[in-house]
Amino acid sequence: MILKGQNLYKHYNNKPVLNGVSINVQKAEIIAITGASGAGKTTLLNILSGLEPPDHRSDSSLTLLDRDLLSCSEKTKSMYRNKHMGFVFQFHGLLDEFSALENVLLPGKIAGQDNRILRERAQILLQKLNVLEQKDQKPATLSGGERQRVAVARSLINQPSIVFADEPSGNLDSINASQLFEMFSELRELTGTAFLMVTHDKNLAANADRMITLENGQII
Numbered sequence: 353m354i355l356k357g358q359n360l361y362k363h364y365n366n367k368p369v370l371n372g373v374s375i376n377v378q379k380a381e382i383i384a385i386t387g388a389s390g391a392g393k394t395t396l397l398n399i400l401s402g403l404e405p406p407d408h409r410s411d412s413s414l415t416l417l418d419r420d421l422l423s424c425s426e427k428t429k430s431m432y433r434n435k436h437m438g439f440v441f442q443f444h445g446l447l448d449e450f451s452a453l454e455n456v457l458l459p460g461k462i463a464g465q466d467n468r469i470l471r472e473r474a475q476i477l478l479q480k481l482n483v484l485e486q487k488d489q490k491p492a493t494l495s496g497g498e499r500q501r502v503a504v505a506r507s508l509i510n511q512p513s514i515v516f517a518d519e520p521s522g523n524l525d526s527i528n529a530s531q532l533f534e535m536f537s538e539l540r541e542l543t544g545t546a547f548l549m550v551t552h553d554k555n556l557a558a559n560a561d562r563m564i565t566l567e568n569g570q571i572i
Contacts, residue, residue: 354379354514354546355400357414361407362395362569369395370406371569377514380540382547384557387566393550394518396566400548401437401516402429417513434463438507438515438545445503446491452502453478453487460509470509477505480535482528496523504532508539517549521556533559 355377362370369392377383385393398404399414402421406412414421419432438459439445446455453474460470478484481501483494491499500523507515515536521529533556536547549556557563565572 353377354381355414355416355548357400359409359411360396360399360414361409361412362392362399362404363407369569370399373566373569373571375400375564375571377546377548379513380544380546381562382536382540382560383549384560384563385548385550385566386552386557386563391566392569393566397516397518397548397550401439402433434459435510436513438510438512440500440504440507440515440517440520440549446499446506448491451488451490452483452494452498455491455502456506456509459506463510465510473511474505474509477508478502481505482531497525497528500524501528501532504535508545511543512545514546514548517547517551519551519553520549521551521553526555529553529556 353376358374360370360373361368373396385396387393399406405422406414412422416432417436421429424432447458450458456474456478457470475484475487478487481504483498483501483505486494486498491502494502500520504520507517521532524532539545540547551557
């Protein structure tokens with residue numbers, strides 16, 4: 353098992369957003385999290401990835417590859433995220449001053465990986481996502497769909513154990529959304545990477561191994 357969260361709660365200003373959510377993610381599994389706006393989907397993703405803490409409760413737990421994420425330091429958690437997690441945000445989060453290729457390479461450089469291997473891996477990912485020709489362009493010159501595909505490539509550069517994706521197909525047309533899912537499927541077969549994605553895309557959700565629906569902060 354890659355990820356296990358048990359009895360996760362979250363309140364904002366005394367308003368419950370998550371109410372005792374438990375979830376397990378297996379190696380190479382693709383899971384879609386669905387639900388109406390405000391159901392707690394992005395909050396759940398942020399907590400599972402360690403980007404924000406759940407409410408402190410003695411019966412809550414969160415482990416990634418047997419590492420207790422609720423008790424480790426922020427520094428350790430950050431190192432673990434960079435090594436084992438990939439992220440695709442709803443808004444691409446690319447750095448404007450860097451080219452598409454440089455954005456993709458950045459997590460690998462932070463992790464201290466070999467530059468030659470990184471560049472080869474980055475170009476393969478960009479090619480698979482149909483944005484290799486745009487590798488030297490800055491994000492501002494790319495279309496919304498191109499920026500999102502570059503962000504997906506960046507999330508995969510360190511060959512993570514799990515990718516957290518918040519609306520990964522949000523800026524993609526149906527053809528590119530389908531190609532994105534095919535790439536997720538291919539990568540999980542090759543590397544065992546798991547994908548946990550929040551999506552409103554019914555086709556994307558239907559093709560996942562498992563679909564989880566949140567309503568009022570609970571899995572239904």
